[in-house]
Amino acid sequence: MVSDWIRPRLTLLRSLLTSYAFFAALGVVLGVALAPVAWDVAARPAGTVAVVPLEGSIDGESTAAVSTMLRTAREDASVKAVVIVVNSGGGTAAASEELYIQTRRTAAEKPVVASVDAVAASGAYYAIAPSDYIYAKPSSIVGSIGVLATRPTPVEPNDVIATTGPNKLLGADEREFYYLLESMRRAFVGAVFQQRGDVITLTPAELSEARIYSGAEGLENGLVDGIGDRDAAIDRAATLAGMTRYEVRTLRVEDETVRFVARATYLASDAPNKELVPGSYFVGEESATPVFLMLPIEFVAGDSAVSDSPPSSTDPDTEAPTPVNATVAATPTASDGSVSWRSVSDGSVSQREVTDAE
Amino acid sequence: MPSEDWVEGAVKRLLLALGVALVVVLASAISSFVVTAPPQRDALELPEYDRQSVGVEPLQAVGSVEVDPAVGTGSGVVVVDDEHGNSVDRAEVGPLVRALALVGHDVVYFEDGTFEEALDGASAYVVVDPSSEYDSGELAVLQRFTDRGGHLLIVGEPDRRQVSATLFGATVSTDESAVTTVAAQYGIGFGTQYLYDLEENDGNYRHVVATPVGDGFDGTERVTLYTATTVDSQRGTPVLRTVPTTRLSNSDEQRSYTVALVDGNVMAVADASFFTAGRHNVADNERFVASMVEFLVSGQAVTFDTDDDGGDADETPDGDGGADDSGTDNGGASGDDEGAAGDGETQPESKPPDSATS
Numbered sequence: 001m002v003s004d005w006i007r008p009r010l011t012l013l014r015s016l017l018t019s020y021a022f023f024a025a026l027g028v029v030l031g032v033a034l035a036p037v038a039w040d041v042a043a044r045p046a047g048t049v050a051v052v053p054l055e056g057s058i059d060g061e062s063t064a065a066v067s068t069m070l071r072t073a074r075e076d077a078s079v080k081a082v083v084i085v086v087n088s089g090g091g092t093a094a095a096s097e098e099l100y101i102q103t104r105r106t107a108a109e110k111p112v113v114a115s116v117d118a119v120a121a122s123g124a125y126y127a128i129a130p131s132d133y134i135y136a137k138p139s140s141i142v143g144s145i146g147v148l149a150t151r152p153t154p155v156e157p158n159d160v161i162a163t164t165g166p167n168k169l170l171g172a173d174e175r176e177f178y179y180l181l182e183s184m185r186r187a188f189v190g191a192v193f194q195q196r197g198d199v200i201t202l203t204p205a206e207l208s209e210a211r212i213y214s215g216a217e218g219l220e221n222g223l224v225d226g227i228g229d230r231d232a233a234i235d236r237a238a239t240l241a242g243m244t245r246y247e248v249r250t251l252r253v254e255d256e257t258v259r260f261v262a263r264a265t266y267l268a269s270d271a272p273n274k275e276l277v278p279g280s281y282f283v284g285e286e287s288a289t290p291v292f293l294m295l296p297i298e299f300v301a302g303d304s305a306v307s308d309s310p311p312s313s314t315d316p317d318t319e320a321p322t323p324v325n326a327t328v329a330a331t332p333t334a335s336d337g338s339v340s341w342r343s344v345s346d347g348s349v350s351q352r353e354v355t356d357a358e
Numbered sequence: 359m360p361s362e363d364w365v366e367g368a369v370k371r372l373l374l375a376l377g378v379a380l381v382v383v384l385a386s387a388i389s390s391f392v393v394t395a396p397p398q399r400d401a402l403e404l405p406e407y408d409r410q411s412v413g414v415e416p417l418q419a420v421g422s423v424e425v426d427p428a429v430g431t432g433s434g435v436v437v438v439d440d441e442h443g444n445s446v447d448r449a450e451v452g453p454l455v456r457a458l459a460l461v462g463h464d465v466v467y468f469e470d471g472t473f474e475e476a477l478d479g480a481s482a483y484v485v486v487d488p489s490s491e492y493d494s495g496e497l498a499v500l501q502r503f504t505d506r507g508g509h510l511l512i513v514g515e516p517d518r519r520q521v522s523a524t525l526f527g528a529t530v531s532t533d534e535s536a537v538t539t540v541a542a543q544y545g546i547g548f549g550t551q552y553l554y555d556l557e558e559n560d561g562n563y564r565h566v567v568a569t570p571v572g573d574g575f576d577g578t579e580r581v582t583l584y585t586a587t588t589v590d591s592q593r594g595t596p597v598l599r600t601v602p603t604t605r606l607s608n609s610d611e612q613r614s615y616t617v618a619l620v621d622g623n624v625m626a627v628a629d630a631s632f633f634t635a636g637r638h639n640v641a642d643n644e645r646f647v648a649s650m651v652e653f654l655v656s657g658q659a660v661t662f663d664t665d666d667d668g669g670d671a672d673e674t675p676d677g678d679g680g681a682d683d684s685g686t687d688n689g690g691a692s693g694d695d696e697g698a699a700g701d702g703e704t705q706p707e708s709k710p711p712d713s714a715t716s
Contacts, residue, residue, distance in 0.1 A: 178562040187412045194406035205556035
């Protein structure tokens with residue numbers, strides 16, 4: 001009885017197993033089952049373009065944030081190219097140099113393209129100089145290649161503070177101080193020429209005049225490589241990385257307050273927490289120790305003639321809040337906020353979409 | 359009955375299994391170690407920050423002002439203007455005054471009293487960066503002074519900005535050197551723009567380098583000036599000109615500019631900072647300062663008789679009385695009558711064409 005039931009089915013099985021049609025159908029079923037996987041794999045982008053925003057005045061906090069983002073972009077194997085979107089007038093000298101070295105390091109490993117938003121002046125231009133390509137818009141501002149510092153007011157010899165050397169209180173006498181500043185200028189100008197000397201048409205002396213240039217002028221004199229917006233920068237970065245299909249991710253550090261000194265940059269920014277600070281944030285109301293800046297600010301510090309005559313003694317009546325103790329910006333105090341990833345749609349990006357998606 | 363062979367066999371099989379498992383685990387660990395090794399990164403080289411690119415060799419400040427003792431008479435009075443808001447505190451004119459004292463000259467400050475009384479008996483008059491102009495009466499006295507062999511040194515400065523912080527924000531005002539009338543009386547004009555040089559300087563673009571012109575400057579190669587302007591005159595002889603890479607602020611020409619000249623009994627210098635204490639012996643400054651002192655001590659001692667209205671330097675008053683102050687002066691050519699050594703300096707002008715300035 002069992003054999004009566006089994007035998008026809010065995011016969012069916014045998015005929016199936018010897019039938020090409022059956023196996024063809026089996027193949028189709030298998031293929032259809034695996035097709036979605038293949039679909040996904042084929043649609044996968046070849047890599048990611050990471051967008052790193054460099055905005056606000058460059059101080060310890062912003063430097064730590066941007067350095068973290070650049071390091072993340074370097075170490076993530078899926079990131080194949082980096083776009084730095086700049087909207088900054090610069091900041092302290094050492095912090096700007098830190099960012100320059102970070103960008104240089106990144107550009108040595110992956111293509112880096114910069115896109116200038118409103119302003120990339122002074123320290124901010126320093127930070128993007130190692131880029132493979134710099135985009136700006138005709139009204140963007142670049143340039144201001146130079147260093148400024150609050151000049152030390154002579155306070156030695158006095159009867160109040162005893163020191164063991166003539167330069168202990170101020171760091172340098174007047175002439176030495178200028179030489180110090182000059183060596184910083186040479187480092188700055190030298191670095192810009194090292195990175196872009198083959199395209200810049202200005203001489204080092206002309207660049208040292210520390211003028212600002214519009215994006216259109218920058219294109220003429222070689223400070224800028226092309227006129228374009230963020231998307232142009234992203235496309236070029238992808239092209240340099242050899243990608244036609246790519247994903248764009250904008251990095252942002254959580255809970256970062258972005259500080260701006262220049263109103264133009266403040267207005268152009270879409271940072272969630274932004275703040276306009278006065279120039280005194282960098283120089284203090286009355287700072288005796290020098291602060292070295294790469295930042296084109298209208299400078300106010302007590303009562304000093306802009307000349308080479310020895311400055312008059314400081315006005316003792318001015319109420320002085322704690323001076324900014326930033327002789328040379330120390331290693332950025334790490335507010336190592338976590339770097340958050342926000343994925344946007346394939347191939348295109350809008351910064352606004354990113355913040356809304358939060 | 360399980361034989362010992364069976365146990366031995368089982369143990370061998372077990373050990374084999376463990377051995378294979380161990381090999382697989384080790385292989386996994388090793389390949390994981392190898393696969394997750396960080397990519398080889400060369401140390402980042404930064405040739406743009408090499409010492410020779412960035413280091414600056416400062417000009418040395420050594421030496422002191424040594425006046426040729428053969429010049430002048432070894433005694434005399436030099437009057438320094440302190441009545442027109444001048445920059446003549448001890449640090450500002452110290453080296454000059456000290457050098458004058460060392461060759462036996464008295465230095466007197468004109469602070470009050472009449473101008474004529476102050477100049478009576480003096481052989482030289484020094485005006486440094488006044489902030490108020492001379493009136494016509496003073497100009498006439500000065501004209502008589504130089505006509506009679508007195509030597510005049512006019513030191514001017516470019517326009518400078520005073521930046522001060524007030525309750526309502528920063529105020530900027532302009533400091534001008536009020537040398538216009540004094541200089542114009544002698545056909546000399548000072549500029550208001552400052553000179554700068556980004557290619558050859560003493561550590562800063564405003565610290566320009568100049569070289570002496572003419573005889574008598576052996577061994578003086580480089581004089582450094584600190585925020586200087588230009589000085590020109592039709593008849594005068596330039597004695598100090600900047601290097602050819604100098605520019606004038608807000609203009610486009612790059613050339614050599616005159617910063618000091620001599621016209622008879624008048625010497626004009628376009629910077630008040632380079633002979634101040636601390637700058638007076640940078641590079642070869644001390645030699646040029648010595649030549650300025652030599653100019654001062656080689657003037658003729660001038661007397662103003664009490665009823666003098668245009669007489670000459672003779673003992674006998676001229677019958678010229680009645681000529682008003684603004685009239686032409688025709689009695690100035692008799693400096694030879696003095697028994698003074700008057701070594702090597704040019705004779706006083708006989709008849710300056712435009713003495714009637716105001």
